[in-house]
Amino acid sequence: DVVMTQSPLSLPVTLGQPASISCRSSQSLVDSDGKTYLNWFHQRPGQSPRRLIYQVSNRDSGVPDRFSGSGSGTDFILKISRVEAEDVGVYYCMQGTHWPLTFGPGTTVDIK
Amino acid sequence: QVQLVQSGAEVKKPGSSVKVSCKASGGSFSTSTISWLRQAPGQGLEWVGGIVPIFGAAKTAQKFQGRVTVTADESTTTAYMELTSLRSEDTAVYYCATDINRPVGDSWGQGTLVTVSS
Numbered sequence: 001d002v003v004m005t006q007s008p009l010s011l012p013v014t015l016g017q018p019a020s021i022s023c024r025s026s027q028s029l030v031d032s033d034g035k036t037y038l039n040w041f042h043q044r045p046g047q048s049p050r051r052l053i054y055q056v057s058n059r060d061s062g063v064p065d066r067f068s069g070s071g072s073g074t075d076f077i078l079k080i081s082r083v084e085a086e087d088v089g090v091y092y093c094m095q096g097t098h099w100p101l102t103f104g105p106g107t108t109v110d111i112k
Numbered sequence: 113q114v115q116l117v118q119s120g121a122e123v124k125k126p127g128s129s130v131k132v133s134c135k136a137s138g139g140s141f142s143t144s145t146i147s148w149l150r151q152a153p154g155q156g157l158e159w160v161g162g163i164v165p166i167f168g169a170a171k172t173a174q175k176f177q178g179r180v181t182v183t184a185d186e187s188t189t190t191a192y193m194e195l196t197s198l199r200s201e202d203t204a205v206y207y208c209a210t211d212i213n214r215p216v217g218d219s220w221g222q223g224t225l226v227t228v229s230s
Contacts, residue, residue, distance in 0.1 A: 037213055039212065039213065041157070041212075043157075048207060048209075048220035048221065048222060048223055049157065049207075049209075049220060050218070050220065051212060051217075051218040054213075054214075054215055055215060058215065060217055060218070061217055090156075092156060092157055094157070094212070094213075096212070096213030099171060100159050100171075100173045100174070101147070101159040101162075101212075101213060102159065103156055103157045103158065103159070104156070105156050106156045106157075
């Protein structure tokens with residue numbers, strides 16, 4: 001199985017400041033169709049997860065533009081340009097190129 | 113977008129089975145990719161299996177070694193996940209979700225807590 005790692009695992013942030021989460025895969029996530037199936041999810045405490053980003057850098061509908069994704073191959077980043085209070089929770093990267101789908105361990109974002 | 117409503121919490125004995133349902137409304141159930149995931153207490157997300165109802169064939173994670181069965185009933189727009197030979201390690205919130213790996217919006221159920229305890 002493809003192993004997904006994230007850093008940091010805990011990220012205290014200041015409101016209004018930027019934040020960045022790194023995600024790395026144990027093998028390339030470039031599929032045979034040329035696409036890279038790397039997704040980012042956000043889970044608020046007590047809620048179901050919700051996807052923010054698909055295929056590395058595409059924001060889902062309704063996701064604020066302060067969220068952006070980048071990367072290629074095995075290294076990916078999720079950036080929040082200015083953290084807001086509603087951004088707290090756990091962020092997971094997930095690869096969908098190889099079966100089975102696998103997730104990173106999660107990065108917990110909270111407010112300093 | 114699809115709305116997903118899951119069945120209620122379950123308490124099961126070790127060695128027994130559980131079947132969780134996921135009723136879909138709105139959207140296109142038959143052509144959605146329905147995934148089942150689980151989250152043990154205080155832990156991260158784990159993919160359990162998935163199915164595209166119109167195709168019928170399901171994929172499941174090898175780690176479950178045949179203990180999990182994922183099915184879908186197009187006539188009732190309901191997906192099911194059955195897990196057999198339950199162990200305490202199977203205690204988790206089980207989620208159904210649609211299209212988590214496709215370039216269309218994802219939807220998630222509210223989660224179903226399955227507790228395995230003697």
